[in-house]
Amino acid sequence: MTDDIWAGGCQCGAVRYRLLSRPINACICHCRMCQKQFGSFFGAFADVPEADFQLTRGTVKYFNSSSEAARGFCGDCGTPLVYRFLSQPRIAVAIGSLDRHSEMKPEFQYGLEAREPWFAELHSLPGTLTGEGDNGVGDTPERFDRIRASSRQHPDHDTPEGWHP
């Protein structure tokens, strides 16, 4: 892992990509289409010129959500991966799919009309670390040990061809 490599991929590892430049315009979008694509409260993206996006493993499946956008994901595990602009040569990657996701701090938010009214309160919710105690639904340390020991999630770095969990 070096400072100039921007790569990422899906949860199962069937799709991996590499970017030839540092992504820019890191943002979140609350619009209803992004909420649906991510199955969450917002989408998070950073973009590169289309020519700087290279698939290094697998293929991306696309859903054309409008005449302006194709939203790409892994056909095997469903991880949202990209937002392809159909009228300009740029492609945005889902920040959470980047190996170096923490370095992509959003600078702007779009889609304010659909922002959840309690969005600003999320950071103050009570919380725990993963595996820290039982929240009442059987989240015992033993359960998290089993999850860690059996995880099939692809790691946050490139792996040799034929990688398998």
Ligand SMILES: [Zn+2]
């Ligand atoms: Zn996958």
Ligand SMILES: [Zn+2]
């Ligand atoms: Zn959006």
